Amino acid sequence: MKAVAEKSWEPNTGWHSFTYDELHKATKGFGKEMLLGSGGFGQVYLGKLPNSNVQVAVKKLSKGSEQGSPEFELEVSTLSSLRHRNVVQLLGYCKENGDLLIVYEYMKHGSLDKHLFKEDQTILSWEKRFKIIKGVASGLLYLHEELEQVIIHRDIKPGNILLDSEFQGKLGDFGLAMQYKRSSDEGILIPTLGIVGTPGYWAPESVSQRIYSAFSDVYAYGVLLIVVLCGKKPNWQALLEELTLVDWVKDKCKEGLNLDVMDPNLKGEFDHRQARLVLKLGLRCLKDDPKTRPTMREVTRVLDDGLFGTQSAVW
Template identity: 55%
Template sequence: MDDNHVGIDINSLHSNASVSAGYYTQVGSSKQNLTLKSGKLIQAWIDYDSVENVMNVTIAPTSKRPTSPLLSFHVDLSPFLQEFMYVGFSASTGHVLASSHILGWSFKINGQAQALDLSSLPSFPRPPKKDRTLTVGVSVSSAVVIIALSIAIYVIIKIKNAEVIEDWELEIGPQRYSYRELKQATNGFSDKNLLGWGGFGRVYKGTLGNSNTQVAVKRVSHDSTQGLREFVSEISSIGRLRHRNLVQLLGWCRRRGDLLLVYDFMANGSLDKFLFDDPKSILNWDQRFRIIKGVASGLLYLHEGYEQIAIHRDVKASNVLLDDELNARLGDFGLARLYEHGSNPGTSRIVGTMGYIAPELPKTGKATTNSDVYAFGALLLEVACGRRPVDLKALPEELVLVDWVLEKFTQGKVLDVVDTRLNGQYDEGEMMVVLKLGLICSNDVPAERPSMRQLVRYLDGEVDLPENLMPPAAFDGGAEGFDAFVHSFSTSSSSPSLDKMSSYPFLENGNLGTS
């Protein structure tokens, strides 16, 4: 309802009941407003009466409990309660940096929960300057209740004008822009200029005043996992790359906590907006096939055409950008790694997005050209099928895209997976090549995946796809018309299943964490 409310949510993000934050000093008195983001200690009481099936929620800025609850809701919690359950706390901060603290909580079944002794609670964390912190104390009585406190706190940070240039910044290639110039170009980073956002921050459309050149300015968020290390990596890698199918980095800016990158402006945004979630415009097959070949050409340059081997490590539809003629350019090199030709890549923290991560990465920690090929295979399938590599909304048998495509392939019905929005208007030979290569690239065994040079030749039609490179049959007997399979390919899921993924401690919200 607003950014300052209390709600009761049951198995949903939509509140069953909600009311603006406040409290009553006495029965019949008017409600006193309470600002959740004030930074002051707030105490909460959650009571559930299992006889009357009523949940009461009360909050107050002091340890003295108000006489009347702020919110009452009639609900039978018995269908949701188990004999053993977990009580947890979570917090949401919106788009900006904030912090929330649970200093203490008390719980009781059948009776009054023990009062919190504020003097014995941990000391209040001293917030940084310009930060705002909310601290909550909680008392829970009666039956077991799972508590989730979601607090949106917005922080206004004043802009400081000083720009300090360190020695290492002078050694980086692309042009260094002033913060003032980029602020003016984006109309003060106005929401009207916002092109998109993600885990790494926001991207704004801008126009450079001295040349009227349209650019895209990526402003790395303060609480982003992409810190100074990734920022410098993106500058040092993409800044020296030159290829028609790579997004060109024009320049950059670092100003204290603000990290900004300036790119060529891509008029049609990212590829995922044309494939998923009811796109406004549907790409025809010729456009899709040209995009696929463009990405392949860009990856070939990264792997073989540059003075070092560049591993992108985050190939996916949202990182494929389209210019005004729908030509594909691979972007976002914040996770890229470079190493010398003939040398072995070192281990590093596991990064990437669920569905695109090669199965060997969690085991070895080494990103290679083969792991980029695996992600490219996922991209091939999603462009052909118009589906995400892992679609939680899909039918169980269609949950993992590569498994579904392989199953249809072995049944001799692989064209059943083609995006229905193409209305059957596509070159069947090209489609079969794309689907087969998508499966081959998804091989569990890295050495069995083709190189990007081989893939480019197959896609360009320079050579035909050999019979012995076809995917395996998932079941005994093989698929009709495809008997000469190479059985060295794994017949298990090429993408980690959800059960397997849950065992990876570094998975966070579909993306791999930074630890």
């Protein structure tokens, strides 16, 4: 007998509600051979929708996980309103008898962190890295400036950047996202009760004052740029005699942009002009004062044009 789906909550109309049985069948009973990845939230499985050849990714939240029902509902309701080539597409969801599942488009090449940090992966070329960071910038611009409400992602990191068959970077995992009404004050700061997201990608104001804004996303994006350039994790738990990755790069660039920080796995095979541009851009995104960081519109303009503008004091 099929479990009865919960009806106490529904996202925006028009979104497909799968049954647990449908997704159980699609993932071969959530079999180990279908597992794509796992984390504190639960597991992600490869699935094939019944009566079709469409491959999907099914996130099955662990019962009792920190990312429980409120975050599930937030992610589904947020993604259901988004349509952008650099945001992972929601295909449906399931909420039955305590089981929480989200169905996304399948991303063939998985998450960015696997390509940067796992030794058994082919080294990600500079061309692909540059394409990915441009795509992420475009997705963040869409969230920050092109919707009726501003959406702050609040967990920008390689593990939440997913790559399709063409290595197009797409933003995923919106379980920590915040929305607020657009204001003439682009620097609006939202106070919260605690810090969320991932250590190493936290903006200074989020740590010291528990506040978030579009500019805290910009800071995390700056960390992402440094990580992609260096091929190293943020090293946020550095010992007293060590430097975090961000501080190490800042130290290396005290007297000018220093391409010695580049990922040695690239073996010098990268566009030096683009690398300097991305390094300079990353450092600008990492300014301590949020109002001195660039907006994502300025970031995308720099990446598209290959030049730093002269009209904004940020540059």
